[in-house]
Amino acid sequence: MPVWCCSLTRRRRRTCKTRSRKFPALTSCSPLMRSFVWSRTAWLSCDEASKGSSLMQKILMVLARGFADRPVVDFDGQTPLQRARTPALDRLAGSGYSGAWAPLSGDAYPSLDEFLKKFFDSSGALSAGLMLAAAADISPDEGEAVFRLNFVCLKPGATSVVMLDPTGFGVTDEENRELLAYLERHLPPDEGESFRFESLGGCEALLFYKRAGTPLSQESFRGFSPPYAITGNPIGDHMPVAEAARRFVHFVNDSQMVLSTHAGLREKAQTRMFAANSVWLWGGGLAEEAVRVSEKTGGRDAALITDSQLAKGFAKLGGADVYEPGGEVSATVSEALSRHDFVCLIEDVDDVSPWREPEEKIDAIERFDAEFMSSLLKELSGPCRILVAADCGFCVESQEWAADAVPFAMADFDGENLTPPKRSGGLAALWEMIRGGEGKQKKPTPGFSEELARSGRIYSVDAVKKRLFSG
Incomplete structure (x- = not known):
């Protein structure tokens, strides 16, 4: 410090x-x-x-994606996080500074890329497509736009077309490459434009698009909702209406005509009833210069520990190092902290256990607390400020993400004890000294759970960041 x-x-x-x-x-x-x-x-x-x-004071931020939830009827109105035994997380919340925040509230779909852009004050124009391209070490040409492309399955309804499955009912890596090559052969570009595809495996790919003349505006990329967010819903309300985006709506429509003639997909649809029959474009944008992550962490050299391709791309664009979590995540964290002053671990509870039931989610959360948090507090030798925070809620019963207020807990760790994070100097620190306790919460905390959102005020992202990088 x-x-x-x-x-x-x-x-x-x-x-x-x-x-x-x-x-x-x-x-x-x-x-x-x-x-x-x-x-x-x-x-x-x-x-x-x-x-x-x-x-520099070292800071560890743990983003606990999917940990928060909504009350489950069979749990007497409690959430899986409330039911789970989490002594390490509860210790952090009780000994430090804890509360609730809603970093992903608003109109945007609660996704990891939206959180990263908001927390690190990155440009809203920095697209998910560009992040994935960076993760795959693919650079767009000058003036080239990048879209995420999914092979999806649409189903005609009585009055509208519905997003039946955002993964196209399963697409292999080989099928992905074959379908992209088929589209390139049968989707001729309009005059003055060019495009190319890059496979990401499974149902995912990237579309690189370039048009001569007037550069594409931001209106060209707005309007396509994430396919996972509209499963079972009519697609008409989730497509662009702006004239600037009309070409990309036509691209989606034209892909349906082309894919309907693909022999492999036709055979697949006959034997399995449903198969990929369209592409879906989303997360598009032009090449954008990203803000360096270190500029948003108080000048601290930064690293991200993640297996998310989106987060890897964000880190690369922002000049941060990337670590794979590995088998022993706590060991990876210790190694990263020995080399960097700011480390962000992105932990998805779904990575710990592929839960589909509330009881499975409880087991995954308890394993995270016992195998990672407890081990981490034993292995960290040097002083460090720790923030554990959820980014949004995930309802295990409906399998939907929700932009709810979610818990966070922050504390300074000296290798043995957890204490409330000290504020920076000045009048704020003097006032806390006069009050006593230096910011320690007077009321007992309800542990690390969604109850923090119901027992106090909802903190802004800026307020949490100010406390995190103070001192």
């Missing part, structure tokens, strides 16, 4: 036309320190302060 000093130096009085001329000027020991920063620890010399200022 950087330690700052401020000396009170009496300078020669100078003539001034203002009434303040009777008071000596107060200056800091360095021209870079233009404001006074109060430190309750010590007053240091300028040389000592300059040495201490180079020491």
Whole structure:
């Protein structure tokens, strides 16, 4: 943690036309320190302060995706997280600074890329397609747009076409490459445009599109909802209406005509009733210069630990290092913290256990607490600030993501004890000292659960970030 000093130096009085001329000027020991920063620890010399200022406090952020939920009837109105035994998470919430936030509230679908952009103040135009391209080490050409492309299965209804399955009822990697090649042969580009496909395996791919003349506007990419968000719903309400996006609506429609002539898909549909019969474009955007992650972490050298391709691409675009979680996640975290000052672990409860029932989710959460959090608190040797936070809720009964208020807990760890994170210097720190407790919550916390959202105010993303990077 950087330690700052401020000396009170009496300078020669100078003539001034203002009434303040009777008071000596107060200056800091360095021209870079233009404001006074109060430190309750010590007053240091300028040389000592300059040495201490180079020491960054290490921060570990654990994004617990999917942990929060909604009450389950069979659990007497409790959620799986409330029912789960999580002593390590509860210790963090009880000993530190905890509450609830809603980082993904709003109109946007609660997705990982939206969270990353919001938390790290990245451009809203930074698209998921561009992130996936970066993760695959594929660079778009100048002026080229990148879309996510899914092979999906649509079903005609009485009055509309419905998104029946966003994965096309299963597409192999080989089928993916074959279908993309088939589309390239049978979907001729319009005059002045060019496009190409890149396979990502399974039902997923990327479309790289370029048009001569007027550059594409942001309106060209708005309107396509994520296919997973509209399963079972008519697609008409989830497609663009802007004239700028008309070409991409036609692209989706034309793909249905082309895929209907593919012999393999026709045979598959006859034997299995349903198969991929359309592409779906979404998450599109032009190449965008991403903000460096270190600029949003207080200048800390950053790393992300994740197996999410979206997060990997975001990290690469933002100049952060990427680690694979590996078998022993706590060991990977310790290694990353030894090399970086800010480490973000993205942990999806679905990665711990492929749950489909509330009891399976409880088991997955308990395993995370016992096998990761408890081990981490035993293995971390140096001081570190820890934040564990959910990004949104996931209802295990309906299998739907929800932009609800979700819990977070933050504490400083000295290798043995957890304490509330200290605030930065100045009047805020002085006020907390006067009050006593230095920010420690007076009321007992209900543990790390959704109850934190019902027992207090909902914190903003900026408020949580300010506390995380303070001190």
